Amino acid sequence: MPSPAPPDFQLLFEKSPGSYLVLLPDADFTIVAVSDAYLKATLTTREDILGRGFFEVFPANPEDPRTISTRNVRVSLKRVLATRAPDTMPVQQYDIRRPESLGGGFDARYWSTTNLPVLSPEGEVRYLIHRTEDVTDFVRLSLRGEEELMDTDVLRRGQELLQASNKELRQAVRERDESLAMVAQARAEAERQRAWLHSLFMQAPTAITILRGSRYVVELANPLICRIWGRQQEQVLGKPLFDALPEVAGQGLEEHLTQVLTTGVPYVAREMPIRVARLEGGALEDVFFTFVYEPMRDSQGHVEGIIVAASDVTDLVRARQRTEALAAEEVRVAEERLRLAMAAMEMGTWDANLTTGELVWDERMRTLFGLPLEVRLDYDAVYSCVHPEDRERVIRSSREAVGPGGSGSVALEYRILPPEGGTQRWVSTQGQVYFDSSGRPTRFLGTGVDITARKALEAEMKARADFEQQLIGIVSHDLRNPLSAILLGTQALMGQESLSAHQLKSVVRIQSSAQRALRLVKDLLDFTQARLGGGLRMERRPLELARLIMQLVVEVEAAYPERTIEVYRVGDTRGEWDGDRIAQVVTNLMANALKYSPPDSRVRVEARGVDGWVFLEVHNTGTPIPPDKLPVLFQPMRRATNEVDKVGRSVGLGLYIVDHIARAHGGSVEVSSTEVAGTTFTVRLPRSPPAGGRPT
Template structure:
């Protein structure tokens, strides 16, 4: 029986030709040369041949792995996606199998030989998936086991309808599963309170089993938990023990360093925050971040379903209690309840009529005329005509307000509601109603109306327009000022559509979306937006600010009210300030650029003078002072140009090239030492220093940080520069002793025109752009810069840089 190897060897050129033709059709293969499409295929076919003949021998298996890794790496470089690369291995299998699929069974390879071929190709595809996703088969199996554990706990929470377990009793077990799955030292879960503005500690496990967070955490606070709640992606904290963000004391002192957190966000609403911690001071691998996302999403669903089930059970219990209360209330109700037999005109009352109006039920009961006689004469005809019109028509309900005579002779204001019962033919046969005394509420309404009149006067004085919308019926009411802002006369009718048409077309869709979010209950129904009106005012663009709030009943918006205000003057002033600021920044760039030519001339002249061997000592010192001054001016111009690029050009540009950052750091430190011979600077280096960066820019980073450390530290103290190569990142630390940076300056330290202190001698004066430029250069490389400054430990600036453009892009996508 022939082997797979025989078919490959016999048809080798045909296989290569067919693979090239098929694989070249892929989107990512466009523009590639034939040898780039074929890549390692010829050698790979030879390896498959060797495996077919020899089985799992060490050398062919090692060669196969090497070829697969090489192929996958090259495909990554060419921009292939996972599906395209796995598809190539599927294509190889299909092409080889097609060589014998139409032959008689005895002329085909054995089942074992064919199975070996497809097992090797499947192994290659698994390697592709692991490379692209970062998840190995073992990772996926581990994830399945963890999800099964969570499912089992979820069944305990929701399985027993009669005797359900409270959610808080099982939260610890759920979070412990997540902690163990991620091999974390501690894990903590916080859930939002009903207002959605605070996160309440729910449970903690592992090193934090006694409690991580001890109290509510506002979602708008400057804390690690709040930062996690505001982020769509997992948030990492390098060191909880020394972080600038607020971290719970129990976490800070637990021996846990690196934290990783993710919010629970089912259906676009914050449910809570879960974070884990590890003892090591290291970044989390991308697999761990993805694993956390999977587990948190699953955990969110379990918690949300459990909470919904609990609310459903509570609602059922409340309904049962409500029905009991209603039965008791109807027995003790103080309103006047009446029942009218429309066929016999007999009328009966409950005891409420005596409590409210002093009339015995027997006096008003009997015939309907007893009710008629007690209605105020001025309103009797209207009320009687209205209730009979409802009865004779097709109405189901009737309502009216009128004055009703009390037993002592005075009249009280009442509201009367009736429900009409009809037979199958539509004839009214019975009517049941409730009469309430509204004398006090009517007086209060009159007082409220008077207050509203005063409010209207105040709104007119403040030039505020008011609006009121009924979201149920769509009825919209504007006052005169509101209409005037949209260029409408006082008598104009308005609708929601006319409101939208009165907005500038470019602002219309955004404004409509803000309205819908308020009516859906987002942000508590608050509404606040600015837009331009479609009709200019006296030929000038008019800006309007609209604020308001929606009110809800049973989860549905029933009223939407607010004000509008002309903010055109404010907008024009803001535009003028922006224009002035942009002009100033452009002027800085122009001036600093034009100053470089005369400074270059000065530097060249000074260099020429310094080459003169006949200079006296006094002359040499004078020329050296000129050179130093020109160099300071050059640095000032460079900082101004970098500042202008960062503010107006979208960031400081960088040009990457391979070099050793350890070597560049030593060289830069030596240059700074030359300018500060009296100071001691220690350099400590470890790990691999090779990478792809912009050397000139990173020399600026080292120079600025080192000069900063020398400037703001006592002359007799040591300044320490540390560089350390890690797996995918490079670490630069500059440490100095001395007074710490004031805490109130730390949040603004990397802003332009900022300095760490207001003190310092005149020789160290600068324009406060050094740290701003450092921050922009580091961010342009996809890195980050942090500062820690305390009285006990001094000040340390830490820069973390990805080793190349690919790792920088990966860092930005996961950060």
């Protein structure tokens, strides 16, 4: 049986027997609705009063200056706005203007009035209902006191009866008005919710449809699902799914829909391929969908339909398939390149199954160890080929790699003695252990390469370097005695007053050259001791760095009289160091700063004590050290520039020795150099020897 049409509430309101006005809660109390009974009682028409303010339509009687009727009505209306509660006014006179057709002017009328609020769901006043009843005749009858028509007792009983009737009528009207207002509000809210849900459904970023009944009739379908189907809404709404989309029948969707409809258990499909025709009459396409079938239940909990949310993931699947194909091709190419590279490098591979104990070596790996293809591989056969002096180390490292808490990798260089009596060779092997989910080692993969030629070259280069360093040490040591004799002789000659100015100048030049040569010899001896003698020897004594710097500045400024060296001291600069070695550090750094800075610039030297450390900083301006020189600046035979040192004839050992002296004290040296900030060498020294003796 079809549902009855909803009632016409506006018609019901206008034809109701009561006198009603509906006002807006604005400043003018604009009239928006009126009943026919009210129009008749006030001698007005609907066209004349709708959209106008209440007090514009019903002004005060200008012929009665003492009237307060308009003020009383306005106060009542404002009270309703403030309290959001009905307000019943006492009977009062409110004159009504007569139409011109009836002679104009005002009629004296008496009214019984009640004002009621209509609230929104949020509790705000949306409308005001002004209900009134014309009691003019009763009031006039009471005022005249016509005893011939009604004695006092009858009049009293009539008044009581009228008041009771009015009270009951007001209560009935109030309840009816409240019911009508609640019905109207509920209908409006339901309509708003329905419109909101429909809008949300149609604008959802996911394709959604609702299928109802066992034939899966399409009840709702938003634009995205229609786009996926390749259909317009009018082509699918109200039709069974497989009638609207006959091409998808027989592809397994029916079974899943039936299962959800009968069991009420949702179904989720991921990247399911389905053949659909996106254009009407077009060819079928393979499309991939990820979708959800969610059961839709009625008020009793019975499944009456299915909500479908779907996504077209065809582009994503195709992209992944292309990526996987490209990755497979890249893996194949990489494997081929690796095979070619290993062949070019003569590198062998090995694979140890740690579960079964099986060993698999390629031909190149067998050749390295001198094991023919016909020889069965096992660990004893492999380890027997390792040189006896290296065998224990190789076995221990391999066991540590695969053992509990091991590194999981191994990199070794060792000697091989082939079992057939071949030539000894050096091999380098690298391996990686692979573990299962429980942490148990399962495979041990690795490579091996012949490094015999490299080892021979390294041995040859080391022997040559040792010989060169020993030669430098011997030569430097043998040069010290004659140079010392030359310096003693020049000092003796300079003490003679018989020397002419030309002779004295020659002696000074000889002395300066001998001092420079002695410094070079001393650097060479320090270099030899650092490289071959186990490091520089240190004799620690209490020393104050700032005081030592002041003494050395005086000596350096004597050699550079045209230059200025600024000295700063911050905090306690005392510690235990080798005074001669620290003086060597300070002198080398100050000489470097003076050598590589503009002649008119100042060199800044600072000693700073911070907690258990003392810092020495030497700063100069000028051309910065090239960035490519910074990483190798403290290596031997390296200088800060590519230019030849024509003045000092430096061989590039000064900074190398500074670095070794700092590290021998347990400290370090760093350098920073930029165009803006200049160049700063920072030496960091601990106040006392490090624990455990001399650092390595």
